[in-house]
Structures are given as C-alpha cells and as structure tokens.
Amino acid sequence: MRYRQARWEAGEGILEPTIFELGKIGEGGVVVAKPDNRIIEETGKLEDILPKKLVRENISIPGLTEPEVARHFNHLTQMNFGVDSGPYWLGSCTMKYTPKLVMRLASYHELRELHPYSPEELTQGILRVLYELQNMLSIITGLTHFTLQPAAGAHGELVGALIMRKRFLDLSERRDEMLIPDSAHGSNFASATMAGFKIVRIPPSDEGTIDLSALRAAINEKTAGMMVTNPNTLGIFENNILEAADMLHNNGSYLYYDGANLNAIMGWLRLSDMGVDLAHFNMHKTFSAPHGGGGPGAGAVGVTNELKDYLPVPIIVKEENRYKLSYEVPKSIGKVRMFYGNVGVLVKAWSYLKLLGSEGVRTSSGIAVLNANYARKRLMDIGFEVPYGKNRPCKHEFVLSLSNFRREYGIKALDFAKALIDRGYHPPTIYFPPIVHEAFMMEPTESDSLREIDGYIDAMREIKESAKEKPDEVLNAPRNAAITRINDALANKKLWLTWKIYKESKEREN
C-alpha cells in the first residue's frame, strides 16, 4: 500500500494557517442571535442590567465567515488519520470500526435536547436505554451493579480505587497499599495514587505474567487490592488469575480489573468467574463508540454485590416498571462528574450491543483474537521478535521488540513507526509496555479484513528490508504525511501553548 496524506501549504513553512491568521483578532464573526429591541425597551440598556465596571471591552479572538470556517476545518480533517482511513493498530486502544447507525441514534433530536433535570416521566426512554446497557454489561461481565457516570477509563479507575478506599475506611481497616503489575497501564498507578494509595509494583515472571511468588511476598495486612489487566498489556492471558484472586481474597483484599483489554475475552469468559470484585469498561474501546480524537469516551464501573453501596450517585434503578435515578446509596463515594455520565457515548454502546446480540459479542472478540494471532504468526514467520509468550496464543494484541533493528541498523521503534505512516497504516503503540525494549504494541481489531492485515504485514516486511538496505528511507520517514518528522523537544523547550504566546515569542526574537 502507498499513501499520501493531503498537505495544504499556505505559505513558506506553514501548512494551514491558524484561525488567528485567517481572521482579524478582535473583529468579525457571524451573528447567530441578537437581542430583541422590544425586550431592551423593557429592561433598559446593558449598563442597567450589568454594572459598568464589569462590562467587557475587547474579546481578542477572530471571527470568520461560514465558508472560511468550513474550508479551514476541512483542511485540518484532511491532515488527520482515522479508523475509517485505514488499519489503526494502536495497542490497548481497540480502534474498532464504529457502525454508522450508532452515530445516527446518538444524534437524535430527542436526545440532543434532553435536559438532565427533566421530570422522570419524560426520561423513561433514555433511562431504559441506560438501564439496559447496565444489564447487558452485567450479563457479559458477571458483575452485578453498575455506574455509568465515569467519563473515561481512567475516571472509572479512580471510582474503583475510591470504592476500595471507602470500603476499608468503613471496615476500620488501615489498608493503604495497592498492588500493580509493572506492565500495567500508566493510568492505574496515577488513579490509585489519586485515591490515596501507595503503589507496590509487582514484577513479571519470565513468561510476562504475574509472578505468584512475588505477589505472595507483596501481600500483607495493608494490601487493599490489586489492579490487573487481563489479558495484560503484552496480550498474554494471566492464566494464574484464579490463584492470584484467591491469594488476595484470603487476605481480605480486592481484585480490580482494568477493562481496557476486554475486547479479547468478551463473551468467552466472565470476570466474576475470574474472581474480579470490581472493574471499569471503556465504551470507546470495546463497545464501538468512536474515540473522538482523544475523547469523549465513557467508562462504566461494575462491582459485586458486596460493594454496591459505594457506587457514585445517582444510580439507575427500576421499580415497578418505572426507571428512576436514585440518590439512595448509603455509603456512596460521592460524585465524580456532573449529572449522569457521557450519555451520548453510552447510547452508542447500547446500540452496538443491541446490533451484536449474544453471538455477535463472542464473535467480535473471537475474530479480534484470531486477527492478532494471525498477524503475530505472520510477523514471527518473517523474522520479527516476540519477546514474551510466543509459545502460546496471544489474545487481542501482542508486543514485538524491535531492539535488534536498533542494535544492527540504528533503527528505533519510532523510526519503524514513522515508516508505516508512509504506507497508509497508523502505527501501533510504541515504547509500551516498558518491560519490552523498543516495544511495538500491535492491536488489530475485528474490523480489519484479511486483505488489510496482509497489507500491514507486507508493509512491515518492506520496512524491515529497507532498514537493512536503505536505512535512510526509514530514518527520514514519514515523507508522505502532511508534515515531516516533528521536533517534540522544541515544543517542550519553547512552550508555545497558545497563539498569543507564540506571537509574543516571535516578536521578542525579531
């Protein structure tokens, strides 16, 4: 595959001008509504209703006309790569295709205009949708009670960690240590810290899974729980999970499950059977809601019966065929955001699950895992190194180490990634997990066809050959993206974080 991204070039060294250059700062703009003179006659002038000392004089932003806005942002979209553009194997992010019907349903007028403090008789429909989503998540995971309030996965982790904290405060047990495997997502460490825990890292075994003896050594009377991703970030199923769960439970500690990798096992096994006590799920990963260029997503947190009284308020309940928002959660950790969650995103997850049905859920995960195993074997067959777990099936993702390229040809994982861009493939997650040198964390999803997977592998082979024969091609990639290699260090040095800061810095230089 060859790919050329659009490259708009407005002038020397500038691709698309910023809106601050397209318009004049402090001037212009489309008036979409204006005050009614009949009302002004009754109320008096502005100074009569807002003290003069508070009235604003200048707003230093530009205003464009509608065609200018349309072309500017269209130019920007053309210099961006999405899931509908091509394979997007960003490991642990589950970049699956979003069915367009779910987008349409989320854009219904009746949802868009729905005020969160509407009376319950008007919101029975949306409450039923949310209630059904909780139910389906419960059936899939085996956890019994849910909140849909968290706005993202990490937000869900915070909720989970706060629930554990509150639970032990109630039990008057001083447990302030959270166990986290070294290979876990960075947000686990940050979320547990925000909830007041000290982090105890569990090193992996040689196989890349949880080292049970290290776990045994780490567990003590201060252990609140362990946060686990399963399959882990190496794409390996933690097959000691039951033993780990037993060790934790025997100590009165909880097992938290990071649902970022749920797309590997959905419909095949249930978290409750694995001994999971609480978990979060990413609607924008597993359940097809789009990632929005970085968000909005939606998290959902599920817990066992034992922990249900700690969920954030309100919870959605059904009483005598009526759905309602209940604030009666006796030991609730409180709220973590306004209202009830990113409902527009949750509706997409609901519609996705309705479209899939029971078999579809299992098939999605099964094919995601098939695609990953197929891609991994093909890559191993042409000489790529899989440092962990190569003698067992991987799950929905796998991690290559490109350290031999670095050693032999001076080609880093970063260079390899950039060369993929020129071939029309979004690079995988790189340099993660940190336990793998020059890591290439690849996650095809069930949305990729065999043809596209083979294309990806061909591109990998080509780059491998280039690395050996014409390394400059790889080191100078990308050439076909909108822009050549970006200077990240300069961004951190200059801190040009807004247009104004940049302009002022330029003026000082001149």
Added chain:
Amino acid sequence: MIVMSSLGLIPNASNLYLGKMLNYLGILDLEDLYSDVPKDLILKKPPSIGVPICQSGLESLYEDLLSTYNVKLIFTGGGIADHYIPSIVDELVSKQEFYTSYTPYQPEISQGILQALFEYQSLMAELLGMDVANSSLYDYGSALGEAGRFAIRVTKRKKFLIASNTHPERKNILRTYVEPLDVKISEVEYEKESGMISLDKLSSSINDSVGMVYLEVPNFFGVVEEAVEEVSEISHSKGALLVVGVDPFLMGVMKPPGELGADVAIGEGQLLGGYMNFGGPSLGIFAIKKRFRQIRQIPGRIIGLTKTLDGKYRGYTMALQTREQHIRREEATSNITTNTSLMAIRAAIYLSLLGPNGIRKVAEKILYNTAYLKRKIKSLPCFDVLFTSSPMFKEIPVISNRPWTIINGHLLDRKILGGFHVASIFPEVDINGLALFSTTEKHSKEDLDLLLNALREMCL
C-alpha cells in the same frame, strides 16, 4: 462453532477468510485460541444479552423509546440550558478523520486534530483572559476537582474556602476528588439580600493556611458575582489561589476571570457548539495564568506549537507529556487520559464562527432575556424572584408556594419544560419552593411570553 457472518461488521467472520486464517494457524476453531485460559473459565455459550436486532428494527425501537420526550421550549436551569448550535458545527465534527481518530501520539499524521486543539486552547485562553488552557478535562465538576488538587500542588496547603452558592453537584465532586488528601473544605456564606458571596465572611474565614478560594460566576442561583476583584485581593493577601468557575457564554459581555485576578479559570464548555444530551458528553475547561512553575502542574493534555526536525515547517505536537500518567505513572499531575477532545473542537469551531461579534450578541441576548424574564416573573402575583436587584445571567431563582410538580405539569401540557425544583435533588439547599429557570439566545420574546402566560394562569 457458530460464526455470524451476517453481522456485516466483522469482515473475517465470513467463510471467505475464516477457514484460511484458521488453517494458517493450524487450528480448527476459534476456541483453540483460548487454550491458554483455564478450562473452567470458558463459557459453554455466550452470555445471553438477546438476539441481534437488525438496523431498521433497532432504529424504530429507539425512536419509540425517545418519543416520550416531546417538548417545544426548554426553560429548565440548574447548570445546563438549551443553546443554539450552528449547523456547520455538526457538519464538521462528523468528519471521520476527526471523530474516529484517537489521541495524537503520532503527530505527523495527526496535524489536523493537533492544530484544532491548539486553536481551542488559544481561543479559550483569550475568552477567559487567561494565559494557558489545556486541551480539555471531562467536565466542569471534575475540572473543579482537578483545580483543587492543582491548588494543593502549587500552595502545599490543605484548606479550601468555597462559596456556599456553588452548584451542589460540584461541591460534591470536589469533596470526592480531594477526600483522600485529607483536605478541609469550608463554605463562605452568601449575602441573603444579593445572593453574592459575603466579603466580610470571606475576610474573617481566610488565613494563611488556605490554599484555594473558589467562586462561581454566575453562581448556582444565576447571580453574577460583582466582587471577583475584591475576592481576588482577599485571597491573594493570604497567599491562596483564586479559582473562578464561569459560564463561558457570560464572557461575551463580562470581564473575564483573568482580568479580575483569578489564578485558575474553569467551566463547562459543552454548550459552546454541543448539545445537552441528558448531561454529557461535556467539556471541562481548565486555564491558568502563566507562571512557569505552575504550567508544569497543569492536569491533562496540552498541545504545543513547534517545528519539524529540519526546522522548515511549523507543526504541532503534545507538549509537556512528562506530567502525564503514561510516562510519569504515580507521579503524574492527574490520571486523565481520554479527555473530551471532540467537544473542544466543537467549541473551537463555534468560537471561530461567532467571533467577538457573534459571541457578544449571544451573551447580550441571554443577559437581556434573563433581565426581562426576571422582571416579568417577579411581577406575577403568585411567584417571587430571589435577589432581584442583582445582575443575573441565564438562570433565575424563582420561588413559589405552590408545588412545582403542579406548576411544571401545567407548563408541560403546553410542551414547555419548566423550572428545576432544587429540593427534588438537593434537599441541602435550604430555600423553600425554589426552582431555577433558564433562558438562552434560543428564546424569542414570543417564547418568553408563552412561558409567562402559562405561569400567570397558575395565579388565577
């Protein structure tokens, strides 16, 4: 094994590819790919969430479900209101290159998202009169939670003073966010006459162990706080940070927090080009005054302008990533990863279109509509408006002796969504019979008069 090729979403589930792939792997069945999982864990059959519904069937089901919401005019307040969204906003954010992409870890093929977010940061900083805005947090409430944690990092102090007229949900969220840090939060009462924060009470409660003073403009009652500058002086005299929460629409007419002495400005940006959606997706605004040390304490993603390695082109990338969880882990300034980028892009498109003139007119219309509605409701015999002599923006605190369920039911018969009866959710707000009404640029005089007539009928 049953494989549903009919779903139309999973290319390799079709017989065309499946056999070939299994064959290559030397296995017979998808189940063989789970051979590493303890046998007892594998479900014999998938959990039963129901049979798949076809696209047309799902759409009719959904249409039916949502049809219970049938209103023409929305006057409900409580922190969110019905604004007008120019159609170009919807058009542009429905481009797949924006909405199906993710965090721009690879800047070279993500210049579009990066530049749009950089423009959002630049616009938002200007609108709020601040120096630096991040590229979004989850919402207004969690932005307050993060602001509290930011204040602790910067001042190393663990006492907060918050105005008691802060939205109750945000108070709750702030408590949740800082509870593990053992923070003491005290409330500063508001003046019963004006609804504004009491400067006397603030002065007498503040001391040099207070790390953050928090005030909202407008406050929960819709009252525009007039003394932000004085609050700033009092806060700074004791070394506390002043965090001000704003409705960004008000910034079209009112001096922004950055000009009034705020150190941090937060707010809800959802309605700058976004819909109510039963409360979310939302857009957490977070902006600060530039002090170099504090920039490194900002939570969340920040986009920076930069150049290409060869120095030839201007480009954009994620800056200051070493503050973030994927690098810094437990030392990170926040755990936030996925944020609300697409909502930030909505806001950027909305603000570039409206510009200074458009945003000013929208703000003025809201201000006039609020003043009109306030005055007219006040004149009705069976309703009263609190804090009438204070300036108000968008929201109006209305008091009635009659049950709000009856009043709102009467309005609903006319397809009007009425006031938000505060006690129905927040019994802690101790004002009998209080409901919050809202009005926006979407309402014409005729709309407001329809509401007023319907309310007047309640007084007969």
